Structures are given as structure tokens and as C-alpha cells.
Amino acid sequence: MHRFSKLVQEFLTSYIIGECNYSMNTKSSYATTFYLLLEFMNKEKNMKPNKIEIESITKEVIVQFLDWLETTRAVSISTRNQRLACIKSFYKYVQTNEPDLFESCSTILSIKNKKVPNKRISYFTENEIKLMINYLNDTKALKKLTMICVLYETGARVSEFINIKLGDLNLSENAGITLYGKGNKTRIVPISQELVQLISKYLKEVYINYGDDYLFYSNYKKKYERSSINKLIKSLLPNLKKKYSNYFKENYHVHSFRHSKASHLYNNGTPLLYVKDFLGHSTITSTEIYATPDAKKQREEILRNSEVISTKSKYSSNKIDDLDKWLKSNM
Numbered sequence: 450m451h452r453f454s455k456l457v458q459e460f461l462t463s464y465i466i467g468e469c470n471y472s473m474n475t476k477s478s479y480a481t482t483f484y485l486l487l488e489f490m491n492k493e494k495n496m497k498p499n500k501i502e503i504e505s506i507t508k509e510v511i512v513q514f515l516d517w518l519e520t521t522r523a524v525s526i527s528t529r530n531q532r533l534a535c536i537k538s539f540y541k542y543v544q545t546n547e548p549d550l551f552e553s554c555s556t557i558l559s560i561k562n563k564k565v566p567n568k569r570i571s572y573f574t575e576n577e578i579k580l581m582i583n584y585l586n587d588t589k590a591l592k593k594l595t596m597i598c599v600l601y602e603t604g605a606r607v608s609e610f611i612n613i614k615l616g617d618l619n620l621s622e623n624a625g626i627t628l629y630g631k632g633n634k635t636r637i638v639p640i641s642q643e644l645v646q647l648i649s650k651y652l653k654e655v656y657i658n659y660g661d662d663y664l665f666y667s668n669y670k671k672k673y674e675r676s677s678i679n680k681l682i683k684s685l686l687p688n689l690k691k692k693y694s695n696y697f698k699e700n701y702h703v704h705s706f707r708h709s710k711a712s713h714l715y716n717n718g719t720p721l722l723y724v725k726d727f728l729g730h731s732t733i734t735s736t737e738i739y740a741t742p743d744a745k746k747q748r749e750e751i752l753r754n755s756e757v758i759s760t761k762s763k764y765s766s767n768k769i770d771d772l773d774k775w776l777k778s779n780m
Contacts, residue, residue, distance in 0.1 A: 453503040454772040457483055460542050461779060472633045474608050480779035482535040485522070487773045489514045498773040503543070508556040511536060515563075530562045571699035572708035580693050581685075593681070595651040596665055600703070603628065603638045604710035604728055607703050611673040613664040620645045630729040638727065679703045711736070 461479055465471050486506075490496045493513070496505065515533060518524045524532075537558055544554035573581070578601060585594040600610055609628040617627040624645045625637045648664075659670045667673050682703045690697045699705070707728070714724050725736040 451499065451502060451772075453501050453506070454499070454775075456503065456543055456547070457539070457772060458775060460539050461776075464542055470633060472629070472631070475631070477780050478531070479535045479538070480776045482532045483539075484773060484776040484780060485518065485532070486514055486536070487776065489517050493517060499771060501772075503547075503550065504553070506557075507553070508560060511557055511560060515560075526563050526565045530565065533560060533562060571701050572705050572712050573699075573701065574696075574709075575713055577693075577696050578709060578713075580696060581689060584689060584692060585685075591651055591655050592665070593685070595647055595655075596678075596681070597706070598644055598647055599626070599664075600706040601710055602640055602644050604707045605638070606630065606707065606729075607675045607678055609729075611663075611665070611675065611678065614662045615658070615664060616662060618648065618664070620649060628729065631731075634729060634731075636726070636729050675703075 461476055461483075465476050465479060466473075487498045487501070490501055490505070490510075491498065494505075494510070511533075515529050518529050518532060519526070537560070540554040540557045544551050544558070547554075581597060582594065585597060599605070599613070603610070603626055605613075605626075605628055609630055612629060613626060619625050619627075619637075623639070624642070625639045627635060627637050629635055656664075657666070657670075659666050661672065663672050665673055667677055679702060682701065682705075686697060686701060711724055711728055714727065715721060719727075721733060721736055725733045728736060730736050
């Protein structure tokens, strides 16, 4: 096995999962980065995955790879920077464990992030959230209604949302949903009695468990992919814009529900520190983006300041010589 393949596999198993105890989502993100790097080396450098040596990957090659991601793969600057962060983490690991590669690693670690242009956050107004829920309620789309309400009320990231399981639900006293965030961090988000009743109705009338206990399954009887949730939101918006022509003017995406919930909480008086913990941010700096200029004890405060949205009653570690195949199996 080539040194590069060996180091990548050790990094993703012994280090990422073993030493750092990162989540499987994080491991998947790292594996995807290296799979894309192998694709770049194959297509642009005519170098097969099993021929790549650690010395083949220079600073210049990494910069070219990042540019290729932007131009050929059409990724955003933020995604480019995330891929670079994965690569840097790997080379820090190599630098520590392979002293003879210290200098070559240092040159790659010197690559700077690309500046991300300031982007306006798009979020729904409280009235738009009500209109959306009323629309789904009127069309008797109980599953979509439940999904939208869970997304909004929990402020969950997409990765957290699609991984909610039945065991993460507490629909009794002090109702809440357990979410598993970045770095395997766990938080319990309080939910209203209206959402408790809606989830209970969904579980009783619509839900089918296909074996893995996920709260929501796709039409293919599998856990939702991130892209599928975005498509669901995008498919809903044209009808809403047509029905409510004076609303829904922004360019929304699935993360807009998280933005909306955070902004609504803050603008209704919830302290920013509580919003930070609610969202699962590691620092308050990430939360300050929701502190809009016109904005005026933990569980009670969040529930008290949330806009109540009511719904109508009708409703492996084995080594593999082919690194590209091994990475794909870990994505």
C-alpha cells in the first residue's frame, strides 16, 4: 500500500474516529474531500488513485484542486474553504506523525482561505411561517406540515434534522427533541405542546417505520438526504408565492428555517446567549449575525418568546488497497 493511502486511511479511522471521536458526518465530509482530490488527480493530472504518492500532493496541486472545485464542480467559496480545512487537518496529522514530511506539510498548511463575500441572510417573517403552515394544513399535507414545523421550531441544521429518530423524541412533560450537532455535541431543544400534538398525529396517521427508527423517511423508504430536503422546500415555494403574492420575496433554502427561528427568538426578546445555546453554536460570535438592529430562563424563555404556531385539528476500519473505493465507502 502506498504511503499516501495508508496515511489517509489511518487519519480517517484511528485519528478522526478513534482519537478525536468526531461524528460520522464529520468523517463522511473528510472522506468526500479526499475522494474529490483523487478524482481531480485522475482527471486533471492523469494519475490513478493507486499511483499517488504523498510527494505528489504539493501546495501548487492543492491550490489547483481548490480552483477546480470552484470552476468545474461549481462549489461555493464556503465549501472550498471547508475542503481546505479538511486537507489542513490531515496535513497537521501527517506533520505530527511523519517528521520527514514536516516541511512539505508546512507549505500546504500555509494556504489561505478564500475570502467569502458578505451574504444577506434570507429568512421567513413570522407571518410567512403562519401562511406556510396554514397552506400545508389546508392541503392536508400532514407529513410536510410536520417536517416544516419541526425544522422551524427546533432550528435544527439539516444534518441534525434528517438524523432525528423516534428515541430522540420526548412528547410528555417538558417535551423536547434531542439533536446531535457538530462534533457529536448533543442538545435538547424544547418544543411546544402544539408541535407535540402535531407529531403525535403524524405518528398515528401517516408514519411508517422502515426499520431504522428515523422520524422522517423519503418516498424511497430511506433516510432523507440533505439535497432532498432542499428540493422539498424549493418545490413548496412556487405555490406559496402564487397564493400569497405579497409575501415570500426572498431566495429561501432549507437553512432559512434555522435563520428564521433564531431571528424571531431574538427579536421577541430572548437573550442572545440563550439563542446561542438553542442553536448549538460553540461561540456567541456565530450567533451575533441574528442580532438585527430592530431587536428589542432557558427553556421557559425560549418557549415564552416563540411565536406559537397552531395547527387545525384536521390535521469499517479494514484496510483496502484502492483508496478511492475505500473513501467512497466512508462517505
